[in-house]
Amino acid sequence: MVDVNAQLDAVTRGVQTTEREGEPSRVQSLVQVYPSAIDDVWDAVTSPDRIRRWFLPVSGELRLGGRYQLDGNAGGEVLECAPPAAGSAGYRVTWEYGGGVSWVVIALSSIDAESTQLELTHTARIADLPEGFWELYGPGATGVGWDQGLLGLALHLAQDDRIPPDAAEAWMLSDEGRRFARGAADGWAAAQVAAGDDAETAERAAHATYLFYTGQAADSPAE
Numbered sequence: 001m002v003d004v005n006a007q008l009d010a011v012t013r014g015v016q017t018t019e020r021e022g023e024p025s026r027v028q029s030l031v032q033v034y035p036s037a038i039d040d041v042w043d044a045v046t047s048p049d050r051i052r053r054w055f056l057p058v059s060g061e062l063r064l065g066g067r068y069q070l071d072g073n074a075g076g077e078v079l080e081c082a083p084p085a086a087g088s089a090g091y092r093v094t095w096e097y098g099g100g101v102s103w104v105v106i107a108l109s110s111i112d113a114e115s116t117q118l119e120l121t122h123t124a125r126i127a128d129l130p131e132g133f134w135e136l137y138g139p140g141a142t143g144v145g146w147d148q149g150l151l152g153l154a155l156h157l158a159q160d161d162r163i164p165p166d167a168a169e170a171w172m173l174s175d176e177g178r179r180f181a182r183g184a185a186d187g188w189a190a191a192q193v194a195a196g197d198d199a200e201t202a203e204r205a206a207h208a209t210y211l212f213y214t215g216q217a218a219d220s221p222a223e
Helices: 004-010 038-046 048-054 133-137 140-157 165-172 175-194 199-213
Strands: 012-020 023-034 058-060 067-070 075-085 088-097 100-112 115-125
Touching: 004 140, 004 175, 012 115, 012 175, 023 140, 038 048, 038 075, 038 088, 038 100, 038 115, 038 140, 048 058, 048 140, 048 165, 075 100, 115 140, 133 140, 133 199, 140 165, 140 175, 140 199, 165 175, 175 199
Parallel strands: none
Antiparallel strands: 012 023, 023 115, 058 067, 067 075, 075 088, 088 100, 100 115
């Protein structure tokens, strides 16, 4: 069994509205501390062989200026890449999917010799989102997917292969996976309220997100 509550509680989620290149944009952030040295976490989030073991198969040139493609998902360009030095590391990439472009940043900070903080930020221009998408799903549409990724990384770093990437979708439809989706969606609702949205709107969006990730009908009752 996966300790669903422990993983959900390990992630700090944030939502804010800002500007990118003069255009209103939304930024979602996730922060988690992993019990692994920064060099190991860096290798896990940059090595193609390891990325496929906790996230998705990736091809391309994973270097500054290179282009990458995640199997069946986003692709893009590596805009910045800074290997571990003086206790920090990170990279920035474009996230190109469905005809739109957004930006993802991974920032690592060494807590001590055996623990590392990972912060993931995803920035998207509001005008690039499909009409009504945010109103329906709020931040959970993207956020729950990233929560899944952080869970995958946690299991990988712990050398726990009980949910390989090719089994993740089936796991999300299990009782355990549904509890995870419900908790992650509610976590994003809390972040949405903290960012200034009203609780009813955030709760409605979280439920729609939960239904989406667990393959349920839109009229299913809230849990």
